Amino acid sequence: MAAALAKGLVAAEFCKPAQILAGDPIEASRNSFQSATGSTVAESNSEVIAKSDVIVLAVKPQMMAEVTTELKGDIDHAKLVVSIAAGVPIATFTRTLGGDCRIVRVMPNTPCLVGAGAAAYALGGQATDDDAALVEAMFATVGIAEQVSESLLDAVTGLSGSGPAYGFEMIEALSDGGVAAGLPRETATRLAAQTLLGAAKMVLETGEHPGQLKDAVTSPGGTTIAGLRELETGGLRGVLIDTVLAASRRATELGQS
Numbered sequence: 001m002a003a004a005l006a007k008g009l010v011a012a013e014f015c016k017p018a019q020i021l022a023g024d025p026i027e028a029s030r031n032s033f034q035s036a037t038g039s040t041v042a043e044s045n046s047e048v049i050a051k052s053d054v055i056v057l058a059v060k061p062q063m064m065a066e067v068t069t070e071l072k073g074d075i076d077h078a079k080l081v082v083s084i085a086a087g088v089p090i091a092t093f094t095r096t097l098g099g100d101c102r103i104v105r106v107m108p109n110t111p112c113l114v115g116a117g118a119a120a121y122a123l124g125g126q127a128t129d130d131d132a133a134l135v136e137a138m139f140a141t142v143g144i145a146e147q148v149s150e151s152l153l154d155a156v157t158g159l160s161g162s163g164p165a166y167g168f169e170m171i172e173a174l175s176d177g178g179v180a181a182g183l184p185r186e187t188a189t190r191l192a193a194q195t196l197l198g199a200a201k202m203v204l205e206t207g208e209h210p211g212q213l214k215d216a217v218t219s220p221g222g223t224t225i226a227g228l229r230e231l232e233t234g235g236l237r238g239v240l241i242d243t244v245l246a247a248s249r250r251a252t253e254l255g256q257s
């Protein structure tokens with residue numbers, strides 16, 4: 001996720017690769033970050049923090065306690081901390097890093113790599129208006145960014161944080177359908193991906209209700225209603241609702257561990 005964000009920020013000219021310094025104890029991960037982003041990397045997190053104004057914490061939630069404990073002496077009120085970890089509450093950070101820590105908790109998603117991210121963020125008590133503006137600009141540069149209350153961030157995680165994976169599965173399955181109906185695989189995947197992209201753009205750009213847009217595709221006695229009937233029989237809507245709820249609950253669990 002950190003590499004997707006860094007690459008997206010550089011591509012959008014929010015910053016230059018030289019302004020990003022990534023810490024990772026694993027050599028292979030450092031090498032892959034460096035070759036993906038053109039940025040500098042370091043083995044030591046302390047070195048990264050000493051040289052940085054904004055610290056993005058992007059380790060797995062299960063590792064966050066260990067990492068913040070290791071770094072607590074290096075982070076003070078002068079640094080802005082941005083956590084992108086699923087589930088981990090702001091209070092968990094301030095308990096370790098101190099109550100005056102400036103922190104913003106963000107839930108981004110991987111399409112920020114291509115400027116189409118969806119992120120939401122919540123401010124810690126010590127975060128300033130400038131911190132909020134910086135985080136908003138950073139994530140809005142690579143997609144959309146919404147400020148929400150922290151209590152909603154696990155729901156955001158279940159929807160848009162994990163959501164690209166749902167989209168990829170849908171594209172793969174639609175492509176399978178196209179192949180079943182006789183299309184070459186590459187054509188089927190391109191058509192499936194562009195169709196979901198087009199549907200998403202219509203929702204965002206027309207402001208019309210998705211149900212209204214769906215009705216406009218659906219001719220009486222036509223092909224679309226024949227397909228939609230299968231979706232309803234298969235329970236797609238209920239499955240998607242349960243999918244988001246399951247992932248949101250898992251985010252909450254991860255934050256408690």
Ligand SMILES: NC(=O)C1=CN([C@@H]2O[C@H](COP(=O)(O)OP(=O)(O)OC[C@H]3O[C@@H](n4cnc5c(N)ncnc54)[C@H](O)[C@@H]3O)[C@@H](O)[C@H]2O)C=CC1
Nearest residue numbers: 001002023024026029058059060061084085086108109161
């Ligand atoms: N993958 C995704 O789509 C999204 C992930 N996130 C969050 O981003 C965080 C990272 O997730 P991924 O990128 O998927 O995991 P990942 O496993 O791909 O990346 C984590 C990186 O942390 C490094 N690391 C391990 N120990 C470290 C330490 N002590 N200090 C510094 N770096 C260390 C690893 O070598 C690895 O490169 C998680 O907290 C996750 O909840 C948030 C939104 C979306």
Ligand SMILES: O=C(O)[C@@H]1CCC=N1
Nearest residue numbers: 085086157161162163
């Ligand atoms: O699967 C995960 O836990 C992370 C958080 C959101 C997307 N990926």
